Structure formats: C-alpha cells, structure tokens
Amino acid sequence: MPRRRDLKRVMVIGSGPIIIGQAAEFDYAGTQACRSLKEEGFEVILINSNPATIMTDANIADRVYIEPLTPEFVTKVLRKERPDGLLPTLGGQVGLNLALELSEAGILNEIGVELLGTPLTTIKKAEDRELFRAMLREIGEPVPQSVIVSRLEDAVAFAREIGLPLVVRPAYTLGGTGGGIANTEKELVEIAARGLKHSIIHQVLLEQCVAGLKEIEYEVMRDGADNCITVCNMENLDPMGIHTGDSIVVAPSQTLSDKEYQLLRTASLKIIRALGVEGGCNIQFALDPKSFRYYVIEVNPRVSRSSALASKATGYPIAKVAAKIAVGMRLDEIRNAVTGKTYACFEPSLDYVVVKFPRWPFDKFSLANRVLGTQMKSTGEVMAIGRTFEEALLKAVRSLEIGVFGLRLPEAEKLPEEDLEKKLTVPNDERLFIVAEALRRGFTVERLASLTQIDPWFLEKIGKIIAFEKRLEIERGFGPQRLEEAKRLGLSDRTIAELTAVTETEVRERRGTIGLQPVYKMVDTCAAEFEAETPYYYSAYETEDEAPPEAGRKVAVLGSGPIRIGQGIEFDYCSVHCVWALRREGVKALIINNNPETVSTDFDTADRLYFEPLVAEDVINILQKEQPDGVVVQFGGQTAINLAKPVAAAGFRILGTSVEDTDIAEDREKFDRLLEELGIPRPAGGAAFSVNEATAVARLIGFPVLVRPSYVLGGRAMEIVYNQDDLVEYMRSAVRVSPEYPVLVDKYIFGKEVEVDAISDGEDVLIPGIMEHVERAGVHSGDSIAVYPPQSLTPEIEEKLVDYTVRLARALRVRGCLNIQYVIGPNKEPYVLEVNPRASRTIPYLSKITGIPMITLATQAILGRKLRDLGYTTGLSKRGAYIGVKVPVFSFAKLLDVDVSLGPEMKSTGEVMGVDRDFATALYKGCVAAGYSFPQEGTLLVTVADRDKEEAVPVVQELAGLGFKILATAGTAKALQSAGVTVEVVKKLHEGSPNIVDLLRAGKINLVLNTLTRGKMPEREGFRIRRTAVELGIPCVTSLDTMRAIASVIKAKMEGELISVVPLQEYHLEEAQV
C-alpha cells in the first residue's frame, strides 16, 4: 500500500518544553517524522511551544506554530489550518493526551480531522490501567496482580491469596507518602494502615511486587497490514524497581538465551497486534531471573525515550518509519535508509554493545534526595558503543562529564563498609561506582548480586575491569602488550595514567609510538551482512578501520553531550544548525556527540557522525585520524568550550574566536583589565582564594554580594549573600566544589537584567536583538522570563548596550557568537555581568522571533565570510512586529526536596515561547505554555521577606482589585493593611493549626506569592510552603517581578481579549512587504 492519496495536509503535535521524563528525544522523533512526511509530499503543520527545537524550524514543517500545547490552542490551530490528518504519537505523553482530549470533546469530528497512526481506542487501551489489564488477560499475557482495598482485612486476605512481597500505594497522596514494599504480613499491616490514613480517599493499591526481577524492553513496530517487527530489545542493568529512565540500559540483552529472547519477542508481537498499534511502541517486561515467568509492566503506544535510544543503538529510524506507517505505507515498502538497499521490514542485528547511562541533576540540587526508585530523576542521558560491554560502559562513564574517567569515585573510597553496603541495597545515582568500590574491597559477585539484584554477568564484567586496574596498579607500569590489553578493555588514557603514575599525555604518546590507535566501525543495522551507506561510526581497538578520512574540506563540530540543567537542547539546536550551514557552504561536517536523544546524532544530520565521548582523548583520536581543517567549539555549550584548550594543544585549529580570547572573557583578571581599557563598567568586586580574601572584598564593596566559583555553567554554586556569616558558610561549601579556581565576589546590583546575543565576523558586529528579563538580576538568566524586544529600555540605554557589545566583540576578536548579560543599575547605567564568547541558550529563541538565522551567520563568519557580504551590518537589527516571551519550565514536581524558589542557581529544565503582537498576550501564551494555570478569582496567599514588603503592596493591591481574596502572614499582613488592603491573617507553620500548609492542602489557596527570606527557621518554613504548593499543583511565585507579569496576564485574560495563533512563517511577512 503506497502512501494515502486522500491526505494532503497533516498536523503533528510536538511535546513542548523539556522536563524530567520528556526531553530532547521528542525533538529528534518529531523532526524525523516531519521530514519523513514532507519526503512523501505532504504539507506539514506543526504545533509545539518549545522554541529550542529543530522541529520548530521553518524548514522542518510548512507551517510552524509555536503556541501553547493546550486543547484550546491546538483547536485554534486546527480550525485555522483544517488539516486532513492529525499525528499525535510523536509528541510524547503530551501529544497523546491532547489527542484524547480533543477527540473526547468532539473537536476532531467537528473539524473533520482524521487521527492518523495508532487509533484512539488503542491509546485508551494502553493508557487506562483497567482496560490494559483486561486486554492482556484476554490474550493470556501475565500482569502483576493487584487490588484496591479500603480495609486492612482485605489487604491481608489479598496477601494470603497471592503471596508477599507486595507493593502498597496509597491512592491520592503527595509524592507517594505512606507507600512501601511489604515483605512480611506484619509489615503489610503497618504500611497499609499508614497508607490508608494518608490517602485522602482512604484507599490503597496492593500490587504483586516485581522489584528485583530483570527489566527487559522491546521496541516493536507494526504497520496497517499487520506486519510486525521488533527493532531491538534492551536489558536494564538495574533490576525492576528503578525507573528505566534512571537505569543503566544495555542493548541488546546480554543474559537472555534465545528461548527467553523469543519468549518475550513473541509476547511483544502478540501485544502490539492485540492493541492494534500502527507505528511504534515500547513494551516493558519484568522477567524472573530464575524461570521463564514474566509480567507485562507497561506499554507506550508511541515513540518514547526508549525508542530514541533504540534508534540510535541500532540505526533504525523508528520515528521516520512510524510517520510513514501513519500515512498508510507498509514496512516492506519503506526503504532502510541506513543500507539504502534493504527495507524497513527486518530486525536490526548489532555487532557491538550499547550502554545508556543517565545524567542526574544532583550536582545542581545538592540537597535533593538521590535515592533512585520509580520516579525518574535524571534530566538526560549518554549512550556509548563498544565491541565489548566493558568498553561501552567505560565510554559511557566518561561521556557523563561528572569528572570521572573510570570506575573510581573518590567519595566511595572513603565510605565505611556498612555505608557501602547500605548504598548497595538502597541505590542512588552513584551505584555503579559503589559496586566497583565493593568489588575493589573484595566483595564477592554472589554477595553483590544478592545485595543489588544486578545480574552476576554485569558484576563479573565490572569485576574484570577492577581486576585489570589492580594489575596495572601493582605493576606500576605497562609494556606495549599490557597497554593494548588496557585499551581493548576500554580503559581511558586518564585511568591508565592515574593507575601507573604517569600523565595522560605520556600514555597518549606511548600509544602513538607503538601505533596503538582506535579504528572506527560502522553502525549499519545488519552486522555487516549488507553494504551500508550511513556514515555513523564508533571507535574500537580492533584491526580494520571502516572510515577512511573524509576527503575534501572538512570541519569537526563538537556537540554538547547529555542534557543537564544549564546545558539543554538549545546547544543541540546550535550544533545542528552549524552542521547544516557548513554543508551549505560546501564544507564537509563531522559531528562528535554522545547524546542519543538528539537531532545532531541522527545519522543523516552531518556528513559523518562519530558517536563518542566528548573528552579530550576520544575527540583527539578522531581529529588525528580525520585531520579536519578546523574544529568548531562554540556551539556545544561548556562541554565543547572546555575541549578547546586540549584540542588546540594537540595541534588542531579552533575555528572562530580563539582559545586565548575566550580565556580573556572567562578569566577574571584578564577580563577586568579589558573592561578597564574599554571603559565599560561592571559591578565592583574581586577574586578570592580564601575566606579572608572574600571577606576583605565584601567589606570593600559592601553587602549584598554575588559569590560564585570562576568558570561557571548554569550558575553552579552561585549565591547572593547578604551578610558576613552567610559568606563564610558559602566559602566553606563552594570552594570545595572546585579547588583550582578562585571564588568571585561581586557587588550585587539589584536592577533590570538584559541579555544581548551578537554575531561578529571580526569587524562587523550584528546584534539581532536585545532581551529584557522580567525578573531582576539575582534570578539566573536561564530561569528568568525573557522578552524580545525590550519593553522598558530607553533608547539611550539601548544605544549604550549596542555600543558596549560591539566594542567587546571587537576587543575579544569574536568570530561567531557572543552573549553578554548586563544589569541596569539604579543610575540607569548598564553594567556587564558576564560575557560568553559562544552560542548561548537564547539563540534558538532569538533566531526564531527575529527571523535572523544566527547560527548560519555565525558559521559563515567562522569560515571567514563577511557579514557585509551576507547582507548584514553592524548594530541592532530592526524590531519585528511580533513580541516573543521566553518562559522557563521547571521539573519540581519530579524532584522532591528541591526548593522551588528562584535564585542565581539555575533550576529550570526547559523553556517555552509565547508570541503575539501584544506583550500581555505573548506573556499570557508563554505562561499558559509553561503550564501555569491562573485562577481568575480565588485566594492569594502572600508571605514575603521584610525587604520586599513595601514593594509587594501595589501588585497585591492590583490583584485584590481584580477580586482576589488576600491571605497573609502577620508581618506581611501588617504591611498590606497599612496600605489599605483588606487582608486575612493566617498562621505560620509554627503557630499551630490551621496554618498555611493546612489551608493549601484543603484547597483553600489558589495562588501563592512567597519570597525568600534569610536565616534558618523561616527559610525552612518557606521551603515547606513552596514545596506543598508545587506538589499540589498550586502556582507558587517567588519573585515580585514574576508576580507583576502574572497580574497583567490575569488582567488581560479577564478583559477577554480574543487571542489568535500565528505561524512562524508569518512573523516577518510584514517587513518583507515593506
């Protein structure tokens, strides 16, 4: 069946902002799907609120709507565009939920839009727990038994019937409080009693416990003619009980015999057929390690994080194929784009091992609970490919960029044995290193297996690495043969160096002398059975190299690695655009990256893809082989920037701004000198290497001060300090973070923050736009609401910003991108806060709203082209007719124990954009897209710090005027009352019941305004208020600036303005006509 001819226009729903559990994989899937549909001649309409995506680029879909992903806005787009079909299975859970809602509301019928791909009944069957279980029972596939009980006796009876252990989950409680695993009847009675008490509706769910079983996943595809294949299976190193997103995952499975492999494959096919999925789906099984007994745990009837991983692990483009299936094509009609010869109707065969490793945000959230369980906590992941498990695992570890290059974690070495054992049973993010440490201390595999439930096979492999390390350590040196063994096992040069007390460079040189270099093998979907065309490579210490250096002019682009707080999908956007620009300029582009969720690691993005760790050793190996004409480091975030020095030292040319000039911008002293020369002001301050030095600086410039370690990313360990005691405490904790760099102490200027992105060719400096932050300095720029064009800057200030930016760009000899952050002081003077001579996270947002292809221009400038020849000149570009508001999105609901208050440490995981001609509407759209639901009426709770009390009055007054009832704590209430606001006083937590938290839980508060105070007790109270609000889904605002913006949104909404939607392709139509 070729593609359907009755369809012409297809709409695709994206997944919105990046949050924990929904990351870049949907940009990868969506981009592939849109291109796949366009390839078949469809007109593609896309809606997605996330501007930092490739899929929302004008060349990916014909009509791109960056609008909120709510039924209301999707309906608006549907009504406006009237597509023939809607494809919802590529936008994660968001896409599926929207399709369900729209269908149930009758909107799809009314507009006459056909749902493409997997039918709705299927989605319901997979999503609704009861329907799902009923279907599985019908086809004879086992599910863990479960029951909902409201009486203790029933719980006990169930346990006696099916046996222990049981998982107890109270219905409707916060963060799963009161649940647990009961191993004995006594425990069951205890936990169930507690659960029943905590449950609002007095019910608990009892489920057969599958924790400890093997967790196995299959990626399955089915077309409309009922042809089915499995793309890949994956085995979680961590057993059931740890979310697969937080597990180390291996592809293909390692410990399953063919009987087990086929048992689960056959079950997978049976399930996808019974569900009637048309496209891809992910099926999770729990498999008993001691028998053929298994349970079906979950089915995702859509592309997912796992499908992105499976695609990158095998080379099989699941999303691309799923999109073609949705428009009627059959698997055997779709070409295998990797071989170019075979068809999509086959099962990939791997001749390598893939390891996926999660990247957790605990470096940012040092106080968060690091224990891993059923709630996913990682923000991103890396993937590594090797010819052995050890090689792939060690590559994955060094790809994480957590300062670890092998299996040795200094903290673990210090742990007493009891703690070590405890950490083995209660897993956290450091589990692998804890296991390694236990092996180092002589724990047996049997003991470890029983403590961790990790299959002995994996433990033996880790043990092999440890044993080899020990041998190297004892021998205190290595001959050529030992070195080759080490490299074939996957040990990094750095690990070898550490173990044998030489330097990493010496190891590299020794390798050079004996000609021990890795070869590059191809990922070809078929284990070399067919000749393949894809240039997708990984390294291995083998004999045959399959990637003869690319001929002609070529440039290597260093990617940005795993998604983490402070370094998100924006940098993948930049890397991809750089690659595209290079190719358009006739230069071959090689990309090096290790993040399987991204577009940059799609096999057809670059001329060559090296799926490798982004650390000096692996990058230099590739460069030595390819000998590119240059290396681009400015688009891959701090990951790539950090590689500039070693890459340059190894003799390769860094294209764009030089390493030395980048260093001037990052080195405090050099930068101060430059600013002085240029006469550009910055907040007073200095560098300090000790507590005394810091105190001296603070005394000189006066509190409050902003303190941070140098070489920052995402505001790590940055803090505003108001007094001496806090400064001393900060110095104690922060200096430990990075001992080689000083701590910077700056005067904290409480003013408006603005951000400028510029592109320079060394002479001309193009400034596409200035962005104004809603929140004043002190809130990390990544966590601020940003507005383009600025709404409150005077022409004089703008002029000064342009002048400073141009002069800084020239002084730093910037070639490519430059980002500067300024604060406008009370004297209306801009002060430079930070200069980043690289692409920033605002690039995609600004590129889209200004229509200026920033990365393309930057890449051209890097290659030596002149902006003037490309039609651009120095200075600020003309404003467009549309206003774009970037709103940050947080994942607080997923991370318990994390304070939601905004500060200089970045906490957001993603962003959305609201676009309109009118500021308030753009802000409204942005806020709606970010998931804020604003009560139009109800009760506002105000509890603010003393220093904010006066300033809080007008905005609270405004909301009271809009009809909100105001509650406040005593101090705040007093300030409000004296300004004539009617306020009801509420009790603080320590003042008895009913207090704030009680009222929040009772649903009596609809909106919270709480600003951070200092001092220990109140802070804890604030923390509890904020956490409770977040967990109950009540909007909690921690900045007065945000509150004012929201008040204007609420007001605009009340005035009932008619809101329209506009595609990206029309943002700049009017100027074009002028």
Added chain:
Amino acid sequence: MRAALALEDGTVYHGEAFGAEGENWGEVVFNTGMTGYQEVLTDPSYCGQIVVMTYPLIGNYGVNDEDSESRRSFVRGFVVREACDTPSNWRSRRGLAAYLASQGVTGLAGVDTRALTKRLRRYGTMRGVLSTLDLDPESLVAKARACPQLTGQALVPEVATKKPYVVPGSKFRVVLFDFGVKENIVRCLSRRGGEVVVVPPQTTAEEALKYAPDGVILSNGPGDPIDVRYAADAARELIGKVPVFGICLGHQILGLAFGGRTYKLKFGHRGVNHPVKDIVSGRVYITSHNHGFAVDGESLPEEVYVSHVNVNDGTVEGLRHRYLPVFSVQYHPEASPGTHDAEYLFDEFVALIERERR
C-alpha cells in the same frame, strides 16, 4: 593458548584459543544472530563449516541441557570476538569453552569478527583452516587452499540417523527424512500430536510409503543439495502420493525433484532476522535462516510457483505446487534459534494432511 584462522584468500586471523585443541578445516560462514549460539553449534546443517558469530559477546548465558538441536556439535570451528567465561543464566550448566572442549571443537576468540565478516560478504564464503597446532600463516593458508570444497563432501550421512526411529504421537503420522534434522522440527510435530517416524536420508519412496504416512517432511541438513540427488529421486516419487513439506535442504531437494536448479549463494543467509514475504497474502515474516544454496525460481516448471521471497535480496524462500499438496520453505519454521513467526507453517501442514486424509 593462541589459535589462528587462515582463509584460502591468504588472510590470517590470530587470536586466543578456547574449547578443544586441534586443527580443522571447513567452509567459513558468518551468522548474524545475537542469541542462539547453542542452537547454532548443534544445528547439523553447519556440518562442514567454521562458524563466525557477528555478535561480539558469545557464551553470555552458558550452555544448558535443553536447547541443543541435535546429539552433538557438528561445526568445524567457532570464531567469536569474545568468548564469555563467566556465563549467567538460570539454566546454564557449563561454559562455552567447556562445552566446545567436550565436543572436540576449537574456538578462536579475540579476532576482529566484523572485519572477517566483511571479507566473507565481499568475496563470498571461503575455505579456511582453524588451528591451535600450526600458527604459521603460510602453512595454514596452504592448508586452506588444499582442503576440499563444501560441495562433494558426504556431510548428510555424517549427521543423519542411520536407522529409523519413532517418536510417538496419535493424531497423524509423518515420515521425516533426516538429512540432519533439528530436533525442534520433531518437537513442533509432536506438540501437534503427530507420530514422527524419522528415517535415514537414503530411504526410498517405497520404503517411506510403507509406513503409511499422512505426510512426509524433508528436513534441513548440511551441504550442497546436489550431493543428495538420491533424496530428490525419492521426493519425486512421493509428490502427489502424500502431502510433502520441505524445510531448508528439504526445500532445495524438492526444487531439484521438480526439475529445478539450485545454486550457491555468495555468502548465504545465516541469522534470525530475515524478512520473507508471502507472495499470496503480502504478509512479511521475520524468519530464521541457515542456507548457503538456493533454488533458482526461473528453473521451475509451470505447475510450481514461488510462494515466498526474501525481501532483502529477492531469493526464493518458498515453493508451492499449484495442484498437489506439496510446499516447502527455505527458512526454519521450527526456529531454534529465532523467531516464532513461521511456526504457523506446521499448522498449515497439519491442516493439509487433514484435508488430504478426507
């Protein structure tokens, strides 16, 4: 201990030996299955061949007592990237090396199996010698060039039963010509209630018909079909008298019996991921393969049609007689190793038997 594999084109691969010490020659072929090495090792169709596994980690789940496809291993050598010496699986009874040693099979580990596979893909399967005794490249290459070709060897008699035997059942009776049968074919028939009379390869049609079978199955087996012309003769006589189902070598034998021609594939199909399309229904199945020869579709008479083709390379994967109850497939409906996608063919055969009985 070291071992080396030499190919007739002069390439030599050195690595670590595992399993038995010794020296053996054979046709070097590669298998792309990621699981199922125990079934591969014990599949009699690999008799005469040195098998290279493309998946780099082999032996992970050990060797158990249940998954062997015949009484022993018939491979002439086993080449892997890494032979796992710490297997983990609840059914594992022994490690791969110990198993190979018990079977007198030499293993070679630590070689760049992907490079080797690419060579076989590019230049076709080749003769080779695997040795732990002689590591001299020149001498080994000379041996590889001197050893017999696959065609012309009497491989079927080496692996097949010498005497008939019966596996009891009640619903129907099948005579199974054993050319090197995989046990799962017998199990698949037994599971369906059939009595299986397993007969030696040289059994004549007359002898077979004496068992009054409801159907006849021609099994898989090693080597070139032209080396078992006698089987084609028997098959020719059986066609039309009783329902016949050919599997793998049995399919090629039927092709010859119909007067068709068989030919050698450049590097064959060995793996568990081959898409095969049913020409009539249009459905595609992922199937288990192990064949180095194929039937030439053009050479068949008009009353026989190609029922299945390989989606990857278009080779003939199934035949069916237009009027008579005879069909065959080039792949393995019994799987082991591999997918269960094609097991329905046994049901079709049983249905055919029942229809013909009426």
